[in-house]
Each structure stands twice: as structure tokens, then as C-alpha cells.
Amino acid sequence: MWEIWILLHALRAGATRAMQQSDRQRRMLARTQALMAVVSLIPLGVLLYISAEYVLQPLSAQGQTTAVYGIFAILGFTAVTVILGYVLVRRDTVRAIDAISEGEARLDRLHQATGEVASQDDPQQVQATLVTQACELVGAERGAFWIPVRADLVATVAVGMSTERARNNKIPIGQGIVGKAVAERRVMLNEELSQTDKNWEDRTRTRTESSLVVPLELGEDVVGVLDLRNKKDGAFTSADSQLASGLARQAALFLANAAYRDTHERHEDNINQLMRDLCDNALCWPGHIDNVQTMCGHLADKIGLPDDQRDELLMAALYHDIGLLDCDVDPAEDPPGGPIEHASLGADRLEASALWEDIAPIVRAHHERMDGTGPLGLRGFAIPMVARILALAEYIDTVTNPNSPWGTKTILDLVDELSDPDDRRFDRQILDGFLEDFLEEEEEQDEASDEDASSSDGNDEEAAAASEGADSDRLRDDPKASEDDEGDPDETDDTTQPSEEAGRAEPTAGGRDLAEEAMQMFEDPVDLEQDEASGPS
Structure with missing residues (x-):
């Protein structure tokens, strides 16, 4: 019976451990237990049955008690050995499954850690x-x-x-x-x-x-x-x-x-800054590149340009005038922006570099017009969207920037020019975005001016009210002050300055007589000479 108790205890422990395992581990453990039962326990049962039926009974009938006890001892030892082997094999199997599970968990954590570092x-x-x-x-x-x-x-x-x-x-x-x-x-x-x-x-x-x-x-x-x-x-x-x-x-x-990547980004930033300095100081006019980039970014946001195209637009805005390196610029002869061939020459330079070849088509078409009047003759939607944005942004800075050789227009003149419905050089959607922003800025400035004027009027009214209140308080506290104010106007305090109201007061009778006499003397110079000849009495 004790052999069966050991076996049942091992099976119960295995069931308890199996409940703590995953489904996959539980299936592996169940297969192992079934295999051990088939390989070990079933042959042991068959051996016990054959021994009891065909060996122990004849020996007992012959009175060979010692042989019977010896066989019982051998069978018991065999049963203990088989059960102990089953328990040990099962324990090692569980440990192996646990090690595999732990290894899988550690590998999963390693994979997650690697992903975090790689990100x-x-x-x-x-x-x-x-x-x-x-x-x-x-x-x-x-x-x-x-x-x-x-x-x-x-x-x-x-x-x-x-x-x-x-x-x-x-x-x-x-x-x-x-x-x-x-x-x-x-x-x-x-x-x-x-x-x-x-x-x-x-x-x-x-x-x-x-x-x-x-x-x-x-x-x-x-x-x-x-x-x-x-x-x-x-x-x-x-x-x-x-x-x-x-x-x-x-x-x-x-x-x-x-x-x-860090070195590449810093290298690219340095090159971009060198290009910006080159354009501003040698090829174009100060601030042109930054102004065009800012305008391009604003227009791109206005029409909802995708991020990847926006990045290409800003890069093209930085390099759009690189073709001027191969041209002789004469503002008196060239159209606004420089010689018409500088766009194609700049695009050829950019195509030769793997770093900038993607923006070469934008630079090549940045002087094209929707009505087909550009250097290449492209018309309408044959011009890339980003090139249409760049064309408008560069034209705005070229004709309105005071530093530009072609900067002869004010922003109001430009708005009047671009508002002409017969002017079809630029994309109407992009142009409407620019004009809408201009009108919004004008409205904001008008509102700000109205607020300043309203604030100024309010401050004047508050100051007048405060002055009236102060006078009322003074009269209430000192009634004699009112009598002094109504006294002889000729009596003045030498330590005080005349007020603005006194300056606007009606002249006195003596004052009017002196003025009339002076005018009479000015109108009658003969009498004046006679008076001077007579001298003082």
C-alpha cells in the first residue's frame, strides 16, 4: 500500500505544479507522465501479477517459504525503484520545462531591451x-x-x-x-x-x-x-x-x-548654414533665404501640405538660387530673381549630389508660371505643387524686399497686383492663402489701433473725472477757496504760473485801452513823430 501512496502523492504534487504552468507546459508535462506510466508502471503491474499467479503459489504449496519471502523482497525493491525513477524523471522534466520557460522569458526581455535601445x-x-x-x-x-x-x-x-x-x-x-x-x-x-x-x-x-x-x-x-x-x-x-x-x-x-546619424545631421546643418551665408552675402541679398523659407513654410501649412513634401520644400527654398554661381547677374537686364537659366543650372548641380537630387526638380521649376510664361514653358499642374509654392514665395520677397535689386514694390502694391483676376501666373489656391493671411493681419492691426484709441479716450475721461472730483473735495474742505477764486483778477501770486483758462480769459478794460492805443499809433505814424518831437512834458 505504501508504494501506491507514494505514487498518488507524486501524482498530486504533479497536478498542483501543473496548475501553475502555462498551457503549453501543462501539455508537455501530461505527455511525460503518460509516457512514464506506460514505460514503468504497466510492466511493473504485469510482473507482479505473473509472480503472484505462477511463481508464489507453487512455491507456497511446496512449503518453500524462504524462496517466497525472497521473491517478495525482490518485487518490492523493483517497485520502489520504478516509482522512485518515475518521481526523479518527472522532477527533472519539470525542472527542464521551467528552465526552458525562464530562458524564453529572458530572451523575450532581451528582445524588448534591444528594441528600447534601438529606438x-x-x-x-x-x-x-x-x-x-x-x-x-x-x-x-x-x-x-x-x-x-x-x-x-x-x-x-x-x-x-x-x-x-x-x-x-x-x-x-x-x-x-x-x-x-x-x-x-x-x-x-x-x-x-x-x-x-x-x-x-x-x-x-x-x-x-x-x-x-x-x-x-x-x-x-x-x-x-x-x-x-x-x-x-x-x-x-x-x-x-x-x-x-x-x-x-x-x-x-x-x-x-x-x-x-548625429555626425551626418551636424554635417548637413553646417553645409546648409554655409549655403545660407553664401546666398545672402554673395548670390542674393541679406535675408532672402530665410524670408523665402519662412514664407514657404507658412504657405505649406496654410494649404495642408504633407510633412514629407514640406521638408522637401524647405530644403529647395534653401538651395533654389545655387544656380547663380554659374551666372552673371545684371539687375538692369535680368528679370526679377536673376537670369532665367539659373534655375536649370542650379538643378543640374543638385542632381549631381545624392544628398540633394530629390529637390532638383523643384529648383528647376521654381520660376515656372501657371500661365506657361516661365523659362521651361511648363503650364498648370505640370508644375509640381512644391515648386508652385516656392515660385510665389520667392517672387514676394524679390519684389518687396528693400535689399533686393528688384524690390520696387510695397506690400500693398503687390497685393493689388496679385488680386487682379486676370493675373494667372500663380496657383490660385496658394495665392488665396497668402491674400487671406494679409487681410487677417490688416484686420488685426485695425483692431489693435481701435483698442489703443478706445483706451486713450477712456484714460482722458478718467483723468477729467478725477480732476473734477479733486476740485469738489477742495471746495468742500476749504470754503474760503471759492471766495478767493472770485476775488480781484488783477491780484496774482508771483510764485505761481497762470493757468490755461487764465490765458484764454477776456482782456480787462485797461488792457483793451492799451491795445486800441497801440493800434492807433501803428496806423498814424505822423502823430507818432509829432509826439516824439514834442518829447516829455
């Missing part, structure tokens, strides 16, 4: 994401990323410790765990700390109980070092080393790609 564009962000994901992947308490700078390693990112302290304390290549990982180009798993490591930890106020240091190799170069310390639930294992190494191999490629 970053900036090299610094790639490094920070790598350290964070690596710490979560292997369960490290802290981590850092080191880059080689001449003969030293400098920490650029730190997690779980002070980044500033880590950055300020360099480690020479070849010294310490991190330095040895670079020098020997191998993974350092739970290595013993050297004196360099201990000194570094004293300066950064950290401690190390277990370590996993992985160099990031790209070809023959080491582009960085992933430094992981202090596993949360013990020491780092070889499985942790494999996961960190796999992540580091992928991260080395991502770092190289991010560095390339």
Missing part, C-alpha cells in the same frame, strides 16, 4: 537606455557606461549612483575591472576587486559585491564598456553574462548608427 537616435540616449535596460535585464542595483578617451575610461552615464562623481573619476585602460575588460577584450564576471577599484569606490562612495563588465566591440575597436554591479538576488551568473553580452553586441551597432 533611440541620440548617442547619449542610446547609452542611458542601454544601462537602464541592462540593469533591469540581469537585476543589477547599479550600472554605468564608459567610453575610451585617449588612455582613460570616462563614465558618461550612471544608474543607481552619482553620475557626476562617476564622470569626475576616470579609470586608466588596463587598470581595475573595467580597464582590464577593455585591455583584454573579454567579459569580466565576478572578478576580484583590485586596488584601483577600491580607490575608485572610496572616491565615488559605492560598494561592489558582485560585478559583470562587458566591453562593446565593433570590428577592431572597443566603443564602450557596460559596467553592472551588485545583483539583487545573489551573484551574477553565466546566464546573466550571456544576456548582457547579447545586448552589448546589439548596442554597439546602435551606438555606431546613432553616432553616424
Whole structure:
């Protein structure tokens, strides 16, 4: 009976464990149990039956009790061995399934971590994401990323410790765990700390109980070092080393790609700035490129141009006048914008470069007109939409910018010109967007002027009301002031200035007599001479 109890206990434990497994694991475990039952338990039952029916009974009848006990002992030992083997095999099977499941989970986490690192564009962000994901992947308490700078390693990112302290304390290549990982180009798993490591930890106020240091190799170069310390639930294992190494191999490629993109973007920005300076200072007039780009972006947003076409438009606006390098500009002879061939010459230059060949058709058509009067004779929708936007934007700045050799028009003159329904040089949809914006700006300016005028009138009324209130308060507090105001107007205070009302007051009787006498003297010069001859009495 005890053999059956052992078997039932093992089956119940297996059922309990199976409830904790996934469906796929549960099916694998059920198949294993069925196979063990077929291979082990069924033959054991057959052996017991044959022994009891054909061996034990004849021996008992012959009185060979010792032989019967011996056979019972052998059968019992066989049963225990078979059941124990079943239990052990099943345990190992469960462990194998658990290991497979754990490995799949770790690989899934590795895949997710790799995706997070790959999604970053900036090299610094790639490094920070790598350290964070690596710490979560292997369960490290802290981590850092080191880059080689001449003969030293400098920490650029730190997690779980002070980044500033880590950055300020360099480690020479070849010294310490991190330095040895670079020098020997191998993974350092739970290595013993050297004196360099201990000194570094004293300066950064950290401690190390277990370590996993992985160099990031790209070809023959080491582009960085992933430094992981202090596993949360013990020491780092070889499985942790494999996961960190796999992540580091992928991260080395991502770092190289991010560095390339960053360098490419900075190089492109430098070229664009050089082109802008060249056009503004040598080919065109100051501010032309920026004005055209700004106008193009505004018109593109107005008509809802897709983002990819908008980017091409802004790039074409930057390079649209590069063909002037191959032309002699004479404002007196050339049409507005320069010689008509500069658009095609600029497009030829751009087509020769893989970096700008996509915008070459836009530059080639940026002087075309909807009515077919452009240099190439393109008409209507044969002109690309982005080229139509660029054509209008450049024309606006060319004829209205005071720095332009052709800048002879005001913005109002331009609006009157473009509002002519018979003028069909430009796309009506794009032109309506420009005119609509102009009218909106005019309305906003008018509203602002009205608000300023209203505010000024309100301030005047408030000042008058305040003055009247002050006079009322003065008269109420000092009734004699009213009597003084009604006194002799000839009496004035030498310390005060006459008021504006006094200046506008009617002249006195004495004042009128003096004025009449003066006018009489001016009209009768003979009498004046006689008076002067008579002299004073």
C-alpha cells in the first residue's frame, strides 16, 4: 500500500505544479507522465501479477517459504525503484520545462531591451537606455557606461549612483575591472576587486559585491564598456553574462548608427548654414533665404501640405538660387530673381549630389508660371505643387524686399497686383492663402489701433473725472477757496504760473485801452513823430 501512496502523492504534487504552468507546459508535462506510466508502471503491474499467479503459489504449496519471502523482497525493491525513477524523471522534466520557460522569458526581455535601445537616435540616449535596460535585464542595483578617451575610461552615464562623481573619476585602460575588460577584450564576471577599484569606490562612495563588465566591440575597436554591479538576488551568473553580452553586441551597432546619424545631421546643418551665408552675402541679398523659407513654410501649412513634401520644400527654398554661381547677374537686364537659366543650372548641380537630387526638380521649376510664361514653358499642374509654392514665395520677397535689386514694390502694391483676376501666373489656391493671411493681419492691426484709441479716450475721461472730483473735495474742505477764486483778477501770486483758462480769459478794460492805443499809433505814424518831437512834458 505504501508504494501506491507514494505514487498518488507524486501524482498530486504533479497536478498542483501543473496548475501553475502555462498551457503549453501543462501539455508537455501530461505527455511525460503518460509516457512514464506506460514505460514503468504497466510492466511493473504485469510482473507482479505473473509472480503472484505462477511463481508464489507453487512455491507456497511446496512449503518453500524462504524462496517466497525472497521473491517478495525482490518485487518490492523493483517497485520502489520504478516509482522512485518515475518521481526523479518527472522532477527533472519539470525542472527542464521551467528552465526552458525562464530562458524564453529572458530572451523575450532581451528582445524588448534591444528594441528600447534601438529606438533611440541620440548617442547619449542610446547609452542611458542601454544601462537602464541592462540593469533591469540581469537585476543589477547599479550600472554605468564608459567610453575610451585617449588612455582613460570616462563614465558618461550612471544608474543607481552619482553620475557626476562617476564622470569626475576616470579609470586608466588596463587598470581595475573595467580597464582590464577593455585591455583584454573579454567579459569580466565576478572578478576580484583590485586596488584601483577600491580607490575608485572610496572616491565615488559605492560598494561592489558582485560585478559583470562587458566591453562593446565593433570590428577592431572597443566603443564602450557596460559596467553592472551588485545583483539583487545573489551573484551574477553565466546566464546573466550571456544576456548582457547579447545586448552589448546589439548596442554597439546602435551606438555606431546613432553616432553616424548625429555626425551626418551636424554635417548637413553646417553645409546648409554655409549655403545660407553664401546666398545672402554673395548670390542674393541679406535675408532672402530665410524670408523665402519662412514664407514657404507658412504657405505649406496654410494649404495642408504633407510633412514629407514640406521638408522637401524647405530644403529647395534653401538651395533654389545655387544656380547663380554659374551666372552673371545684371539687375538692369535680368528679370526679377536673376537670369532665367539659373534655375536649370542650379538643378543640374543638385542632381549631381545624392544628398540633394530629390529637390532638383523643384529648383528647376521654381520660376515656372501657371500661365506657361516661365523659362521651361511648363503650364498648370505640370508644375509640381512644391515648386508652385516656392515660385510665389520667392517672387514676394524679390519684389518687396528693400535689399533686393528688384524690390520696387510695397506690400500693398503687390497685393493689388496679385488680386487682379486676370493675373494667372500663380496657383490660385496658394495665392488665396497668402491674400487671406494679409487681410487677417490688416484686420488685426485695425483692431489693435481701435483698442489703443478706445483706451486713450477712456484714460482722458478718467483723468477729467478725477480732476473734477479733486476740485469738489477742495471746495468742500476749504470754503474760503471759492471766495478767493472770485476775488480781484488783477491780484496774482508771483510764485505761481497762470493757468490755461487764465490765458484764454477776456482782456480787462485797461488792457483793451492799451491795445486800441497801440493800434492807433501803428496806423498814424505822423502823430507818432509829432509826439516824439514834442518829447516829455
